[in-house]
Each structure stands twice: as C-alpha cells, then as structure tokens.
Amino acid sequence: MPEAADQRTGREPFGSRLAAAMANRGPLCVGIDPHPGLLADWGLNDDVAGLERFSLTVVEAVASLAAAVKPQVALYERHGSAGMAVLERTLAAASDAGVLSIADAKRGDIGSTMAAYADAWLRDGSALAADSVTLSPYLGFESLRPALELAAEYGRGVFVLALTSNPEGKSVQHVGGSESVAKRIVEAAAVENGRYAGALGSVGLVVGATIGSALEDLGLDLNAVNGPLLAPGLGAQGATAADLRSTFGAAYPAVLATSSRGILAAGPDLAGLRAATAETRDGLLAS
Numbered sequence: 001m002p003e004a005a006d007q008r009t010g011r012e013p014f015g016s017r018l019a020a021a022m023a024n025r026g027p028l029c030v031g032i033d034p035h036p037g038l039l040a041d042w043g044l045n046d047d048v049a050g051l052e053r054f055s056l057t058v059v060e061a062v063a064s065l066a067a068a069v070k071p072q073v074a075l076y077e078r079h080g081s082a083g084m085a086v087l088e089r090t091l092a093a094a095s096d097a098g099v100l101s102i103a104d105a106k107r108g109d110i111g112s113t114m115a116a117y118a119d120a121w122l123r124d125g126s127a128l129a130a131d132s133v134t135l136s137p138y139l140g141f142e143s144l145r146p147a148l149e150l151a152a153e154y155g156r157g158v159f160v161l162a163l164t165s166n167p168e169g170k171s172v173q174h175v176g177g178s179e180s181v182a183k184r185i186v187e188a189a190a191v192e193n194g195r196y197a198g199a200l201g202s203v204g205l206v207v208g209a210t211i212g213s214a215l216e217d218l219g220l221d222l223n224a225v226n227g228p229l230l231a232p233g234l235g236a237q238g239a240t241a242a243d244l245r246s247t248f249g250a251a252y253p254a255v256l257a258t259s260s261r262g263i264l265a266a267g268p269d270l271a272g273l274r275a276a277t278a279e280t281r282d283g284l285l286a287s
C-alpha cells in the first residue's frame, strides 16, 4: 500500500509526485531519444561519449521546465553495456536535478521473468531504477503483477500501453470493438488505482496524442482510470496541443504529453532547448 511505501522509503507514491510536478511545471515530459541522426545534428559522434553528452545536456536544459524526462531505452541498448551505463548515469542525473524519470523500456513477460524486470527498473538499489517505467500488457495485464506490486511498495509508477501512437497499434488494440483489448487495459488500470484512492494513482496508461476519435469509437472512459495518461505523438508524429485537448476532452488534466524529436531538434544549445521546451509546455497550458 502507498502508506507502507512512505514508511519504507520516505517517498510519496509516484502518482502524487507526478501530480505535484505537473502542477508546478506543466504537463510536459521531454523524451531523451539519442537517435544517430540527432547525435550528428548536434555535432556528436554515434558513440558512448556522444550519447552521454547528449543525455546530460537534455537533463540540464529541461529539468526545471518539464514535469518528467523519458529516456528511450532502445537508443541506449544499441550501444551495449556501455550505453546502458550511460542510461544509469542519465537516470541519476535526472534524480539529482529533481525531475521525474520515465524509463521507456516497454517491458512485459511471464510473471516470473516480469519480477526480474521489476527488480531492474523499480527496486531501490538497482542502478537502472527510475521513477517509473513503461510496460507492455501483451502477455495479459495480470502478468505485470510483480511490477505493479513493486512500484506500489517503492513509491514508483508504471505506464501500461493502452492505445499507442503508431497507426499499426489499432490492429491489436481496437480488436473487439465495444469490448476492445484497449478497454480491458483501461479497466484493469482503473481497478489497480483503487489502492491510491484520494490521489492520482501510480498506474498510468500510454495513450497516443495521435489516436483521433478512438476513445469515442471504442467507448473508453479515461476519467475512470484515476491515473496519469502519458501521451506520445506531440511534435514529430504530427499531433498538436489542440489535438490533445480535443482527443482527451474531460480527461485532459491527467494528460502528460511527451515530445522527443520535436524538442531535441533545438539542441545542442541549452537556450534553444529551453526555448523549445517552454514553448511546447506553454502551448499545452494554453490549449
């Protein structure tokens, strides 16, 4: 239970910490996606030194302007163990700078293996522990149980894929129509957040900013989730702040919009990154 987590770790539940960060800094998460092309644009090599410079520059630039940062794990993994060590240092830098982290790892497996993923991303003492991690429910929502429990125990959070921002997601997530796969995930998250009653829950969902009328088409009520809604697709994938507002409607206050390439293109200059972050955040607040 969250109260026990507070006693054990001194850490408030993730949902409460994220709600406070969004209230103070606005509803924006900046993705840290060190793509080879972006490293080149920043005058950096596609190697471990370039990766580290890129990542730490983003944290330094945006920590005071964004509610969270979201390193894309795949782009560290492609550099092998040294790349994962950079990810560890990036997560530590985010923590030191006081900005919440979302490790975009999209993990999911049978329960016994899931317990190991949970240890890696959510347990105190793990070098990869982040404030929250993205999870894939393709093996069934309940297979994520070890991560749900560990997150609650340590005041950390999860974001479960529900309606992803890519067009191919529909071929799985919309199956079932009014009783869609996505609806099962939304309902399961709502049940899970019952343990956080009275505060924003720590079990979030990933719902793309690009999904158009899917919520209406599938009859999904995101208000009932009582958890944060991580919305990728802003910027490089074409969604705007106005799209977010119209797509999410009454659930918009729970939306944490995330943009990577749309902001990172303004680097490596710190002032440029800050201006792009502030402009994106202000657009979300004004929409």
Ligand SMILES: O=c1ccn([C@@H]2O[C@H](COP(=O)(O)O)[C@@H](O)[C@H]2O)c(=O)[nH]1
Pocket (backbone or CB within 6 Å): 031, 033, 072, 104, 163, 164, 165, 166, 206, 208, 232, 233, 234, 235, 236, 237, 258, 259, 260, 261, 262
């Ligand atoms: O449905 C999803 C889930 C995750 N992502 C991730 O978010 C960023 C988006 O990057 P942009 O440059 O802002 O397009 C990336 O890391 C994706 O893996 C997503 O786009 N959609």
